[in-house]
Amino acid sequence: MAQPFLIPDVAGIRRTDLDGLRRVAYLLSALLLGATASMVVPLAVAAGYGEPHTVSAFATTMFIGAAVGTIGFFLFRTELTSLTRREGFTVVALGWLLVCLIGSLPFVLDGILSPLNAWFETVSGFSGTGSSVIADVEALPKGILFWRSFTHWLGAMGFLVLYVAVFPLMGVGAMQLYRAEAPGLEVDRLRPRISSTARILFAIYLGLSVSLALLLLLGGMTWFDAVCQTFAAIGTGGFSTKNTSIAWWHSAYIEWVIIIFLWLASTNFALYWMVIIGKPGRWLKDAEWRFYTAVLVSASLFIAALVYATSNVSANQAIRDAFFSVVSLASTTGFVTADYEKWQPLAQYILFMLLFMGGCAGSTAGAMKVIRVLLFVKQAVHEFFETVHPYAVSTPRINGKPVTRGMMRSVSAFIGLYLLVYVVSVSVVSLTGMNFPTALSAVATAMGGVGPGLADVGPYDNFNWVHPAAKLVLTFDMLAGRLEVVTLFIIFTPAFWRR
Amino acid sequence: MKIIVVGTGTLGFYVAKRLSEERHDVVMAGDDEEALRRAQDAIDVGAVVGKGSSPSILLDAGLRSADILVAVTGSDETNIVACLIAETVAERIVRVARLHDPAYLGAKGIIDKSSLSIDLVISPEEEVAHAVALLAGTPGATDVLEFADGRVKAVGVAVDADSPMVGKPLKDLTRRAGEKLLVAGVYRGEMVSAPSDDIRLMAGDTLFLVADQPSVRRAMTRLGKRWARTRNVIIVGGGWEGVSIARRLAAAGVHTKIIERDPAVCDQITPLLDDTLVLRGDGMDERLLVDEGVQRAEMFVAALGNETDNIFAALLAKRHGARRVAALVDTPEYMPFASTTGVDIVLSPLLSALNPILQLARPGQIVSVRTLRENLVEGIEFDAVEGAGIVGLPLALLRMPHGSLVGALVRNDEVIIPDSATVVEDGDRVVLFARPALIPRLQRLLAPG
Numbered sequence: 030m031a032q033p034f035l036i037p038d039v040a041g042i043r044r045t046d047l048d049g050l051r052r053v054a055y056l057l058s059a060l061l062l063g064a065t066a067s068m069v070v071p072l073a074v075a076a077g078y079g080e081p082h083t084v085s086a087f088a089t090t091m092f093i094g095a096a097v098g099t100i101g102f103f104l105f106r107t108e109l110t111s112l113t114r115r116e117g118f119t120v121v122a123l124g125w126l127l128v129c130l131i132g133s134l135p136f137v138l139d140g141i142l143s144p145l146n147a148w149f150e151t152v153s154g155f156s157g158t159g160s161s162v163i164a165d166v167e168a169l170p171k172g173i174l175f176w177r178s179f180t181h182w183l184g185a186m187g188f189l190v191l192y193v194a195v196f197p198l199m200g201v202g203a204m205q206l207y208r209a210e211a212p213g214l215e216v217d218r219l220r221p222r223i224s225s226t227a228r229i230l231f232a233i234y235l236g237l238s239v240s241l242a243l244l245l246l247l248g249g250m251t252w253f254d255a256v257c258q259t260f261a262a263i264g265t266g267g268f269s270t271k272n273t274s275i276a277w278w279h280s281a282y283i284e285w286v287i288i289i290f291l292w293l294a295s296t297n298f299a300l301y302w303m304v305i306i307g308k309p310g311r312w313l314k315d316a317e318w319r320f321y322t323a324v325l326v327s328a329s330l331f332i333a334a335l336v337y338a339t340s341n342v343s344a345n346q347a348i349r350d351a352f353f354s355v356v357s358l359a360s361t362t363g364f365v366t367a368d369y370e371k372w373q374p375l376a377q378y379i380l381f382m383l384l385f386m387g388g389c390a391g392s393t394a395g396a397m398k399v400i401r402v403l404l405f406v407k408q409a410v411h412e413f414f415e416t417v418h419p420y421a422v423s424t425p426r427i428n429g430k431p432v433t434r435g436m437m438r439s440v441s442a443f444i445g446l447y448l449l450v451y452v453v454s455v456s457v458v459s460l461t462g463m464n465f466p467t468a469l470s471a472v473a474t475a476m477g478g479v480g481p482g483l484a485d486v487g488p489y490d491n492f493n494w495v496h497p498a499a500k501l502v503l504t505f506d507m508l509a510g511r512l513e514v515v516t517l518f519i520i521f522t523p524a525f526w527r528r
Numbered sequence: 529m530k531i532i533v534v535g536t537g538t539l540g541f542y543v544a545k546r547l548s549e550e551r552h553d554v555v556m557a558g559d560d561e562e563a564l565r566r567a568q569d570a571i572d573v574g575a576v577v578g579k580g581s582s583p584s585i586l587l588d589a590g591l592r593s594a595d596i597l598v599a600v601t602g603s604d605e606t607n608i609v610a611c612l613i614a615e616t617v618a619e620r621i622v623r624v625a626r627l628h629d630p631a632y633l634g635a636k637g638i639i640d641k642s643s644l645s646i647d648l649v650i651s652p653e654e655e656v657a658h659a660v661a662l663l664a665g666t667p668g669a670t671d672v673l674e675f676a677d678g679r680v681k682a683v684g685v686a687v688d689a690d691s692p693m694v695g696k697p698l699k700d701l702t703r704r705a706g707e708k709l710l711v712a713g714v715y716r717g718e719m720v721s722a723p724s725d726d727i728r729l730m731a732g733d734t735l736f737l738v739a740d741q742p743s744v745r746r747a748m749t750r751l752g753k754r755w756a757r758t759r760n761v762i763i764v765g766g767g768w769e770g771v772s773i774a775r776r777l778a779a780a781g782v783h784t785k786i787i788e789r790d791p792a793v794c795d796q797i798t799p800l801l802d803d804t805l806v807l808r809g810d811g812m813d814e815r816l817l818v819d820e821g822v823q824r825a826e827m828f829v830a831a832l833g834n835e836t837d838n839i840f841a842a843l844l845a846k847r848h849g850a851r852r853v854a855a856l857v858d859t860p861e862y863m864p865f866a867s868t869t870g871v872d873i874v875l876s877p878l879l880s881a882l883n884p885i886l887q888l889a890r891p892g893q894i895v896s897v898r899t900l901r902e903n904l905v906e907g908i909e910f911d912a913v914e915g916a917g918i919v920g921l922p923l924a925l926l927r928m929p930h931g932s933l934v935g936a937l938v939r940n941d942e943v944i945i946p947d948s949a950t951v952v953e954d955g956d957r958v959v960l961f962a963r964p965a966l967i968p969r970l971q972r973l974l975a976p977g
Binding site for chain 2: 114218222224
């Protein structure tokens, strides 16, 4: 008997659209299986707390996800040698929609939310926003409550990054997925291979999460609460397990610990790697991080002074509340300890502006990202300089490196696009009858992935009353903000589909 | 392993591509930002923009902890400086450099590669000259790879329209008593199929045989090839490749003519080529080709600077009666095209230069690595040692991935063409063929642990 023969493969590379679709379908199926598998955790929680109805909701969802995923996985099974940019974007955009869809099923099956509300809650969770339609979260089954927080943690890092980290099988495709999930800025490669980079980032993420959970336990939280607040904090999401959010604990310790960890979670993770490889100087000298920290501290102190001067709270309380609110909103988390709507209007305006800036690039924070704002400011200052010295040969620098024209162009384009989406969304939301300050802040908070806004969607309000059409627009904004606008939009542009 | 590739040209890109596909950590360094960006789009590698001979750039690329430095820029000087820096910073790093100009190593006794702190010199010109010499020694073949000091050959052979084997099943070729012969693949059009014994051969097929030398010869005869010694070879193009090829062939006693258009180049190369006739003229001038006896040439090699010219020149020579024509082509996408238009042999200096680098990056006792046809198949020759996955079990039980096979063994100087019951023993020299994508999955077979 002879050995099996060599080479069962096609040598000539013939890329067809069908091959591409097949790869996309295969990856989406794999993603669906992954998302389904992650529901084991809330299912176990529900079982542990003796909630049979919730257990069956998760079990049914998992059955559906596993069935569809498995069929797709084997039906479209293919060799993932490479992925085009277009396929990468398609997988990421459709993948997010798909995961949000399956993630919303438990809410519906458990009879807690209508399909639209469940969709809103889930998109808000995965995108790390934290806007809720639920007034009384403390009445929810523990399994559902856990899942709500867990979505923050899963979504913040990006499913695809998670995938790239866990399954190195994707090789080249990894880069395309990675780029599509965090487009706009050049990816910092901590290691030459993208899968190694993703693993490092994930380890840092895990490390931050475990540290925070332990510290919260020390502060007197229960295991369940500590884990859920950690998910929401490190994922810069904002869902709490209490109706009054972090204020429920009335603990200065817990509030300060959370302030510090929100600040850490909204710092570029690459900087932690610099510390690990023995270059802590890079962290302290990082222009973006310094700018971000300066903004946080000065805004907090200014608001604290303002609050102290205009209302009768103690200085200590004013500082704590100001720091918490500023860091919570700037890091795009949306935890609450104080009703900032009672503050002086300027304080509220500052908080509103922070909804747009967000945290550092390369962190779990959303919105425009500090680096873009910083580059934008630098460019503006540079324009003045050039007006005075029209013959000067100079270029703005960041971290000692010159800012290229290409970088500047992409920053301007991003900010323009972001504001365009903002303006259009506010008009549509207003059309549904939402009042002016509410609409302005609701869209900003959705796009930035923050959570609470002002007026009728303030820190102690919820989104249940919002018109269904407005809910759809807001969920779209959340996803657009999370995927940095480009990824979600690009699949709707004709140029993307033109051959 | 951590590998730094200096140089963003075609060779640099393919080195980085192959190594990263084998899951090594690869960082590319070079000053062509655009090329680096395109590379990162296609392959999973890190990139550092800057001069490859600059210490700070190499340090940024991770020189301190790298295992291998591959310097393959177009400039010999840059490559040498990169290796010198590497030695200063990281003593144990393996340094590989491409050197174009034979003058660096030609002056025997003055300087050698160790004084330039290079561990391995890769020379695409020498690799391609070696390949041509092998082809000259195997009449009728389109590809020849040698393993185990020449005892095992992997040979590509085209089935001609007038071959007596056309329409016959494959087993008529392989199922003969005493033949040490394996047909590893049938290349039809642009497809490679897994041949079954009953597949009927068609004109235009290319067979890949693994065999010892006498069996190759008998198989060729049965396929209707004339086993006529290669006596006359015409080379077009007096560049480094052409000169290297001419020297190799002349040394083997082949009558070699080299045609070069530029008189200055002719003057330059004439003293280098004692036994070769240097002709000044246009290699695409059919009068000149006919006058110089292209119809009597057993082999014609087009080694001009431009690959499309090479394909065209080879076709022209074929039309005028050259028996086997070869064209040097470096763009992998062009290679299938060249062979389907009627060029018998497609040689790639760049891709053949990959082989020694791949050999370095493999675990186990690798003796050599050879690639066939734009990296379609790789042949790995290694010494089987106790503890390696391949030792001790019949091949059928090894669960080798589809697309890989053991082509031959050499045991006590005897060549064995294995079947599914063959057991590899400690100390055997093994020649294994596989698609490159499968190499990471085969590592457990090659080395213990």
